[in-house]
Amino acid sequence: MTTTPAHVLVVPARAPQRTRGEVHVLIGRGDTPAVYQRFADRLAADGYAVHVRPDAVTTAVRADGDVPQIVIGIDAGAIRAADIARVDPSAIDAVVLVGLPGPDDPDSSALTAELEIEARASCPTQQGRLRDSAIITAGQLIADLPPSVASGTIDVPVLALHGEDDRVSPLDTADGRYRQLGIDHLTxxxxxxxxxxxxxxxxxxxxxxxSFLEQVRHDGRAPLAQRSLSAEAIR
Incomplete structure (x- = not known):
């Protein structure tokens, strides 16, 4: 039996019959695509083809001109996603940034294996998966971040998501990084x-x-990206 290499691609269990868009997920430090299988399944159930890719991808991702191309970046993958949006905005239709890290983040070298799991995810089910499987490489959250290859603001629709209790990239230090990308509002x-x-x-x-992807599909606008940091949060 052949299997898809873990670092290349996740094929959602429920592949969409009609593709509403292509979603390219750029993973973070220590991640494998299996970390995002549940997330990929959810988007596939709504008609989106989801490809989970190494965070080193910096080239254009457009493969099908008939459907929107969206890049979602987590951790180091968020840096790569922002670079794609700034260097080659014609390659994508929108970008989602999750937990954008930076060199001014606090030293996380004191994280034990258990503390790292708790720092990664707040979902108990996901924490159990991280403890009981080899879907992450422990200790990589303190690895060097990839250098950004671009500067300036992002000109495609963007949704920025950040954890209220992010210990790896604390909200109060990450806020300035989003603003440097021209993002004035954060979910x-x-x-x-x-x-x-x-x-x-x-x-x-x-x-x-x-919801953000559907707005991009319909008119290229993304009202969810306008949620005020101080006015509304996901609960």
Missing amino acids: VVESGRHDVLNSVHHRTVAASIV
């Missing part, structure tokens, strides 16, 4: 940690992303 996930796609509110997060 904060209550009780969310570094990976809000696997937070206790992961269903609401996935639904918010689908």
Whole structure:
């Protein structure tokens, strides 16, 4: 029996019969695509083809000109996603940034294996998966971040998501990084940690992303990206 290499692609269990868009997920430090299988299944159930790709991808991703192309980046993958949006905005139709890290984040070297799991995800089910399987490489959240290859603001529709309790990339330090990208509003996930796609509110997060993608499909606008950091948070 052949299997898809874990670092290349996740094929959702429920592949969409009619593709409403192509979603390219760029993973973070220590992640494998299996971390995002549940998230990929949810988006596939709404008609989106989801490809989970190594975070080193920086090239254009457009493969099918008939459907929107969206890049979602988590952790180091968020840096790559922002670079794609700034270097080649014609390659994508929208971008979602999750837990954007930076060099001014606090030193996480004191994280034990158990503390790292708790820092990654607030969902108990996901924490159990991280403890009982080899879907992450422990200790990588302190690895060096990839250098950004671009500067300036993002000109495509963008949804920025960040955990209220992110210990790896604390909200108060991450806020300035989003603003440097021209993002004035941030959707904060209550009780969310570094990976809000696997937070206790992961269903609401996935639904918010689908709503964002549907707005991009219909008219290229993304009102969810206008949620005020101080006015509204995902609960």
